[in-house]
Amino acid sequence: MQYKYVLTAFAGLLAATLTGVGEYLLHFDALARFSATGYEYMSDIPAARSTLGHFIAVAGATLYPVGCYHIYLMLRPANVRIAFSAFLIASFGFIVGAVWIGSRASIAALTQLPVSNEINQLIDLYVLRYETLLHVIRATTLILSLIIIWLSLSGRSHYPKWIALLNPIVLLIASFVLFLVLPDIGKHVMPIALNVAFFIFFAVSLPFAFKAQRRSLKI
Numbered sequence: 001m002q003y004k005y006v007l008t009a010f011a012g013l014l015a016a017t018l019t020g021v022g023e024y025l026l027h028f029d030a031l032a033r034f035s036a037t038g039y040e041y042m043s044d045i046p047a048a049r050s051t052l053g054h055f056i057a058v059a060g061a062t063l064y065p066v067g068c069y070h071i072y073l074m075l076r077p078a079n080v081r082i083a084f085s086a087f088l089i090a091s092f093g094f095i096v097g098a099v100w101i102g103s104r105a106s107i108a109a110l111t112q113l114p115v116s117n118e119i120n121q122l123i124d125l126y127v128l129r130y131e132t133l134l135h136v137i138r139a140t141t142l143i144l145s146l147i148i149i150w151l152s153l154s155g156r157s158h159y160p161k162w163i164a165l166l167n168p169i170v171l172l173i174a175s176f177v178l179f180l181v182l183p184d185i186g187k188h189v190m191p192i193a194l195n196v197a198f199f200i201f202f203a204v205s206l207p208f209a210f211k212a213q214r215r216s217l218k219i
Contacts, residue, residue, distance in 0.1 A: 016060070030187075067198065082151060093144075100131075
């Protein structure tokens with residue numbers, strides 16, 4: 001497919017944008033209660049906002065595996081097997097992440113119901129069944145980032161070596177640091193930190209995708 005480097009980069013950008021917008025609608029709390037125990041930060045989110053965010057985020061999340069394929073294409077010259085492993089691992093993480101993000105509107109509605117033993121039991125089940133999935137996407141993002149560092153530093157990928165410093169896990173940590181240092185700004189980034197990290201990464205990757213595309217068309 002012609003222009004696959006560039007088109008998949010744009011797909012990754014679109015995935016991060018849509019999922020980020022949707023997750024912002026699902027999670028943003030003006031009081032920045034993200035460090036509080038439980039789901040207090042969802043207590044004031046209107047149902048209509050959660051529903052809109054739900055559909056936007058789920059639609060965006062479906063595009064993330066295409067963005068993962070872009071990363072594979074960019075890393076492939078360094079080591080095709082490891083690059084393809086990164087694609088599979090990261091895609092698996094984002095598929096699991098799509099399941100997680102698809103549950104957020106429901107937990108928001110559940111936590112806004114009057115407190116009862118039955119509701120608390122349902123919330124406990126939600127934590128077990130869905131919050132566990134969040135650890136999967138974090139773990140796969142870490143593995144992907146380590147592979148990006150490894151293969152980009154080899155000097156044989158389509159990336160310059162310095163892109164190792166802008167891997168997704170470092171950008172994710174930077175969002176948490178921003179929230180701690182500048183909470184008035186960070187509270188807008190914190191609810192969508194993973195999407196912000198991948199948006200920045202795909203945006204930085206895009207110029208190098210154009211270069212890789214030009215080289216491939218000359219061959």
